[in-house]
Amino acid sequence: MTFSNSAELLSFHWVAYSIYSLLIISVIVWFGYNLTRKEKVKSIVRIPFYGYIGFLVAMGVGHHIFTYNAIPWVSQDITRESITPDATYTFEIEDHKWVNMPKKVTVQCGQTIKFNVQSHDLVYGFGLFRQDGSLVMQMQVNPGTDVNGILDPNDILWTFNHNGLFNVMSTEYSGPDAYDENGSSVMFVKNWLEVTGCKEEGGKK
Amino acid sequence: MSFTKNLMNGTNFDADSLNALQKVTLRAVVMAFLFYGLVAIEGMIMRMVLTGPANPLPKMFSHPEHFFSIMTVHPIVGIFGSTYQLVFAAFMFLVPYLTKKPLYSVKLANAVWLLITIGTALAWIAAFVWQYAPLYTLYWPLPADTAQFQVIGGIVFIVGVALIMIGTLGFIYNIYATIFARVGVHKNKTTKELLISGFGIDGMLNLWHKLTGRPPYSKEPALALPVVAIFRGTVDTFLDAIVILSAGILVLVYLVFDASGAPLSVAAVDALLYKNYFWWGLDLVADGLVLIYVAGSWYLLATLITGQKLFMENVARAALMLELLVSWMVWSHHLLADQGQPEMMKLISGEMVTAFELLTQGLALFITLVTLWKARPLKMTYELKYLLGGLVGFGLAVPAAIIQADMGMNRVLHNTQWIIGAHVHIALIVGLYMTLYSAVYVLWPIVTNNTELYSKKLSNAHFWLHLVGGIGMGAFMGMAGLDGMLRRHLYVNGEYNTMMILAAVCGMMLLIAWALFLLNIIMSVGIKGLIGIFMPAKDPTASYGLEEELEPADDPAFAK
Numbered sequence: 001m002t003f004s005n006s007a008e009l010l011s012f013h014w015v016a017y018s019i020y021s022l023l024i025i026s027v028i029v030w031f032g033y034n035l036t037r038k039e040k041v042k043s044i045v046r047i048p049f050y051g052y053i054g055f056l057v058a059m060g061v062g063h064h065i066f067t068y069n070a071i072p073w074v075s076q077d078i079t080r081e082s083i084t085p086d087a088t089y090t091f092e093i094e095d096h097k098w099v100n101m102p103k104k105v106t107v108q109c110g111q112t113i114k115f116n117v118q119s120h121d122l123v124y125g126f127g128l129f130r131q132d133g134s135l136v137m138q139m140q141v142n143p144g145t146d147v148n149g150i151l152d153p154n155d156i157l158w159t160f161n162h163n164g165l166f167n168v169m170s171t172e173y174s175g176p177d178a179y180d181e182n183g184s185s186v187m188f189v190k191n192w193l194e195v196t197g198c199k200e201e202g203g204k205k
Numbered sequence: 206m207s208f209t210k211n212l213m214n215g216t217n218f219d220a221d222s223l224n225a226l227q228k229v230t231l232r233a234v235v236m237a238f239l240f241y242g243l244v245a246i247e248g249m250i251m252r253m254v255l256t257g258p259a260n261p262l263p264k265m266f267s268h269p270e271h272f273f274s275i276m277t278v279h280p281i282v283g284i285f286g287s288t289y290q291l292v293f294a295a296f297m298f299l300v301p302y303l304t305k306k307p308l309y310s311v312k313l314a315n316a317v318w319l320l321i322t323i324g325t326a327l328a329w330i331a332a333f334v335w336q337y338a339p340l341y342t343l344y345w346p347l348p349a350d351t352a353q354f355q356v357i358g359g360i361v362f363i364v365g366v367a368l369i370m371i372g373t374l375g376f377i378y379n380i381y382a383t384i385f386a387r388v389g390v391h392k393n394k395t396t397k398e399l400l401i402s403g404f405g406i407d408g409m410l411n412l413w414h415k416l417t418g419r420p421p422y423s424k425e426p427a428l429a430l431p432v433v434a435i436f437r438g439t440v441d442t443f444l445d446a447i448v449i450l451s452a453g454i455l456v457l458v459y460l461v462f463d464a465s466g467a468p469l470s471v472a473a474v475d476a477l478l479y480k481n482y483f484w485w486g487l488d489l490v491a492d493g494l495v496l497i498y499v500a501g502s503w504y505l506l507a508t509l510i511t512g513q514k515l516f517m518e519n520v521a522r523a524a525l526m527l528e529l530l531v532s533w534m535v536w537s538h539h540l541l542a543d544q545g546q547p548e549m550m551k552l553i554s555g556e557m558v559t560a561f562e563l564l565t566q567g568l569a570l571f572i573t574l575v576t577l578w579k580a581r582p583l584k585m586t587y588e589l590k591y592l593l594g595g596l597v598g599f600g601l602a603v604p605a606a607i608i609q610a611d612m613g614m615n616r617v618l619h620n621t622q623w624i625i626g627a628h629v630h631i632a633l634i635v636g637l638y639m640t641l642y643s644a645v646y647v648l649w650p651i652v653t654n655n656t657e658l659y660s661k662k663l664s665n666a667h668f669w670l671h672l673v674g675g676i677g678m679g680a681f682m683g684m685a686g687l688d689g690m691l692r693r694h695l696y697v698n699g700e701y702n703t704m705m706i707l708a709a710v711c712g713m714m715l716l717i718a719w720a721l722f723l724l725n726i727i728m729s730v731g732i733k734g735l736i737g738i739f740m741p742a743k744d745p746t747a748s749y750g751l752e753e754e755l756e757p758a759d760d761p762a763f764a765k
Binding site: 006009010013014017020021024025028031032034035036037038049052053056057059060061063064067068070071073074077078121122123125127129130132133134135136137138139140142143144145152153154155156171172173174175176177178179181182183184185 | 338567
């Protein structure tokens, strides 16, 4: 099982966590009801202590093993130093404004893009959003320089497998100056990135 | 009795019959619930703003300065003004009660609630008057950004937080001085014995002795299990106070230099290093003291409700020791979206060690449930109902945390409403507060000398509104997060308004629940009784259920 984009992952997560939530609430309700019953209750399942501990360990470790194998950007993120991207975009943020940012980026389906965003002053974020407002991906943008005064990098690699037109916005709060008088974000850029050339269900044509 | 008479005189509450320990406990509890009301109102304002332009609030609440000022003080008032006060009050009563010793110093306990109350009020004033809004995260260099915030606002805010932390240190001193006081049942105990028991090492050694076929290391541990949890959690409370206090001093230095006309360079402090340091300390609240205090409270409540010994007590003691190590090494899960953070730290601290919390909290849940199960049939009292509610809260919130503490999931969940809704608010409002309400109902007759509650119907309405409102609000916020809604962002155009309207409805249920609870308490103790709580105690006793004893602080024998 592999998720080709974050929308698939979010849908899966929504269903899985909702089922779990209903399950844990039901278990405690069932438990509470049976606590008050005078007649001896037969357990539906007998949970041995070490079995329970083993289950918790398996869930804690297994979750990460599952996501490592099912979510492609995890291994890509860890090994990004050794991956050559198809294109790199480096730009900055200063005083709540994007600086040297390309007006629009067009990406061909399946391309792996490196975004390197640097901050001159505060902690910001860099997030790509779909038109429906859902999050494609995000990272923090920390300020700082090396000993030579060169801005520290905040880089992320991302492979695009679905067509779409994506907006950009800072995903971290950087003070009220990041908003105009009406409360709208001054760091919101509509339709900044476009992906083309994918099949309808995703993947290269 | 008529409504007015109840309102003035309560049911059968007599403030004059309370001793010094009971009064100081109730003073902090009253302040905690007043701050809870404030935080619920603040929360509702933010919820309403996020529903979109049709919200009925005045436009000023949608201004970024105003909105983020509220967002800044919301956790300060909620975590410190309310939760810390309530927990500290309960523990400064419980430690003397469980160890059968007097509290080290009632004067110090009074100083604690006063310092936290004044500190919280100052932080709130800084946001309200000067709109100082760097949020509780204080990401460097935002708190020292005088281009966006007034220096005076920053100074007042930091002084407020510093007072809260000084009050916290006072609580810590009082707790440890009480535990280590060699009076009463601990007259013949050594400091080493108390330390070993406090850290839960005796439980671990008992387990080891059992595995190797030897007699138990300690048949009767020096400290009861809930006291061990308080002891352990307080280690994290101390470390957290030091980190927040030192970060506050750093910000204060920058603000003072700025005010003097000779500003320091904010670039001198590495933002990522500061983030690591601050999150290490701040995470000791969320993943340290809260989890440990809650586990200890569950154990105490389960034994008090059932009147039986705790199931697998040695495992529970050992697990508290394990939680000590785990809580110090998990902060990196807050930095999974920081690309400068070393990948190994993300992997080990952020993912693997964090996953251990599933084990430690899962153990606490299991031990509590089995203790209750073995004692069935039980009456479904308010204490038990709230305890089960608390278990549901953490049953939902802890797995939510483990899911997001993952390098893959974090890429799409970090800084979204999922984190603050499905995890934080459900953990605090449902998990922690339901547990605390259970403790309130257990301790109520002891602390108030058997005062009758005004209305069971109000208690029942409070329970259901709080439970459904808490889970509902967290769930709808979480769903909005999955739709891409950020947690520290202002949305004025109703972008996610379906989920936000539903979350606001649930938030309103929480607010009504609090109002009903407060009404029930005021009608039980009466306004005269409420004032009487803040009057000096005629009985200076600093313990409960013991012969009159001097506070160790005033006892010449203790001084030797």
